[in-house]
Amino acid sequence: KNQVEQSPQSLIILEGKNCTLQCNYTVSPFSNLRWYKQDTGRGPVSLTIMTFSENTKSNGRYTATLDADTKQSSLHITASQLSDSASYICVVSAKYKLSFGAGTTVTVRA
Amino acid sequence: NAGVTQTPKFQVLKTGQSMTLQCAQDMNHNSMYWYRQDPGMGLRLIYYSASEGTTDKGEVPNGYNVSRLNKREFSLRLESAAPSQTSVYFCASSEGHGTGGTEAFFGQGTRLTVV
Numbered sequence: 001k002n003q004v005e006q007s008p009q010s011l012i013i014l015e016g017k018n019c020t021l022q023c024n025y026t027v028s029p030f031s032n033l034r035w036y037k038q039d040t041g042r043g044p045v046s047l048t049i050m051t052f053s054e055n056t057k058s059n060g061r062y063t064a065t066l067d068a069d070t071k072q073s074s075l076h077i078t079a080s081q082l083s084d085s086a087s088y089i090c091v092v093s094a095k096y097k098l099s100f101g102a103g104t105t106v107t108v109r110a
Numbered sequence: 111n112a113g114v115t116q117t118p119k120f121q122v123l124k125t126g127q128s129m130t131l132q133c134a135q136d137m138n139h140n141s142m143y144w145y146r147q148d149p150g151m152g153l154r155l156i157y158y159s160a161s162e163g164t165t166d167k168g169e170v171p172n173g174y175n176v177s178r179l180n181k182r183e184f185s186l187r188l189e190s191a192a193p194s195q196t197s198v199y200f201c202a203s204s205e206g207h208g209t210g211g212t213e214a215f216f217g218q219g220t221r222l223t224v225v
Contacts, residue, residue: 004152034213043114043200043216044153089152098214100145100152 003027004092006101013080013108021104023073023090031093035064035075038087038103047075047088080108112136116201116217123191123224131186131220133201141204142184143168143214144176146197153200159184191224198222 004025013019025033032051036044048057050066050073057064061084063076077084085108090101114135123129135142140161145153145168155168159178173195175187184203188195199220206212 009150041218043202043218045216046213049213098155100154102150102152 003099004090004101006088006090006104008104009102010105010107013106015080015082015108015110017080019077019080019106021075021077021088021090021106023075023092023101025071025073025090025092025099025101027092027094027097027099029094030068030071033064033066033073033093034091035062035073036089036091038089040086044089077106080106082108082110084108114201114203114215114217116199116220118220119218121220121222123188123222125192125224127191128187128189129191130188131199131201131222132183133185133217134183135201135203135215136182137203137205137215138181139203139205139215140181141206141212142178143202143204144174144184144186145200145202146170147200147219148197156186156199188222191222193224196222196224 007022034049035047038044048059048064061078066073087103087105089103092099117132143158144156147153154170157176159165162181165176177185201217202214204212204214
């Protein structure tokens with residue numbers, strides 16, 4: 001059973017709209033959580049990193065939240081652009097092991 | 111900076127053939143990894159090398175071998191390819207020891223089809 005579950009599996013939004021992606025994990029002991037963006041045909045690229053003590057972190061139009069008590073994280077995309085079309089992967093680190101979610105595919109339409 | 115470079119980008123093999131996927135990084139990272147990515151699944155670790163001269167099995171090592179040729183290069187070999195090995199393969203590197211705690215930088219991937 002995957003220790004990192006992401007939802008939804010995919011979503012379609014109109015350009016300029018906001019969306020939120022969810023990540024639930026059971027990985028323990030928790031070290032940090034990263035959100036990666038993977039463009040089609042490319043390798044994943046890190047967007048944000050969240051440690052145990054952090055609740056919110058922003059990177060431009062991307063805002064990640066973390067609730068370490070409920071083991072949930074979200075990635076909010078504000079004012080989406082066509083270039084936001086990609087797969088977003090939640091990656092949870094437990095000391096010396098990375099656990100990857102299956103990703104959420106976001107399609108932004110004009 | 112090139113970052114992490116993988117070759118080839120695409121490959122089609124017949125069942126039973128062998129091949130080596132090449133990976134090189136120019137960031138002077140200690141640790142390097144090979145992952146495979148299949149539809150609907152997260153990236154799964156095949157092998158990793160925490161430092162030059164060491165390699166260890168990951169989550170799905172069967173059917174693969176690796177060589178950490180030097181600090182820059184980490185190759186993945188399929189000795190006898192099987193259709194179940196059809197996947198997209200990613201090489202990654204990171205500064206720190208092991209796979210946790212530090213950012214992993216990924217190559218562009220190798221799309222392998224075994225027929």
